[in-house]
Amino acid sequence: MTKIGVIGAKGRMGQAIIVAIDDAGLVLAGGVDQGDDIAALAAQSDIMIDFSAPDALEGNLDACIAAGTPIIVGTTGLQERHHYLVDNASQTIAILQTGNTSLGVTLLSALVKQAAETLGPEWDIEIVETHHRHKVDAPSGTALLLGEAAAKGRNVDLAAVSDRGRDGITGARKEGDIGFASLRGGSVAGDHSVLLATEHEQITLSHRAENRALFARGAVKAAIWLKDKTAQRYAMSDVLGL
Template identity: 50%
Template structure:
């Protein structure tokens, strides 16, 4: 069977370049093309020459319809607007859509997951194996400890990250809420400043740190009277996210249409 053809969204960015390198180095898949924003300097060029080298036979386009129609999967770590637009195109072409984009609103998520009626969508706030195992642990601990244990989620990222809380922090918050049998939107406390009053029992709090070149750190704190349980994940290399996305792209091949996440990919459900 031929290796799946992979299209990378935003190949000129940090994550995009890493994805391109990993796909090209893999024997299990091939890099079919790159999609960039309309008017991007790389559009219409070969990826190799766009990066300052020789041609490598990988086209870059800002008009993705034909490229996506001929691909087996699109890997997408871009912006909410670009991801929603790509979800519509993947639904039309039946191309698997692997989504690591963060900062999605509820409406964005509904649109992206809605494409699962027509194709395979794998969406996750974080695609690393460690984070998804941690998510399972958070769900289990939250189910075991009642609201006498306050839940706080603290995350740290580099200075350039534009959304807060991070997609991973929200994913961990959703897991904690599921464990407690509540809806995160009803109990989330996403900002404290000034005289806020005492903490409400049962709330799930979030705090975000931005600075330097931090790749990603997440703590989930269960704070009770006399003790604290802290679950922690530290990412020191962005390749953990890219490798998870590649695993998802391979897993998606031959699957029935649907909206999936990394728990499905990793067999954790």
């Protein structure tokens, strides 16, 4: 029976993942939070799921490397340094890092990539995301994931074409830019829309999360899939074979 350890167990996502582990008939090896013994949990787990904080990632990865335990990294707000740490750790253990564990968002990402590749830069791309008032990072990890999909479809670097803030006299929209808008309020679990617009027509690709359970179920599905994989960096698209 697969034993899963949860990092960030007291958080909203951590609690939802614990429920999903039980629903799937798997074993909760334990849960840890800041100040707890992550190394001990990694040693007794078949796989770890991390929805904690970017500042904790390095220690979490070190514990999993020492134990030889694969890890799902669903923590958002990661910066370039964190991705370097994930790449480095993936030479030793299997890691699946994603900004969203939803199976629906994973499929949406593939559709966004296809649309961006097919339609070309004359179609403007805008990504709008809405989350609950407690979310601390913006744009959301999912919005960035969708932006990366669009950029990959156009074979460009997202950092070079990303437009994340408009205020005042900003001038006309630059062709090829990928725009982001972040809304915060209430208890919204996560709404994401990708608008592709050109002269006289628009396409909108959207996903609405009704509660955190869907992210938890996706994380557990990914954990089962990753458990026996070789050392490498994986994505949710690999779980669905996209």
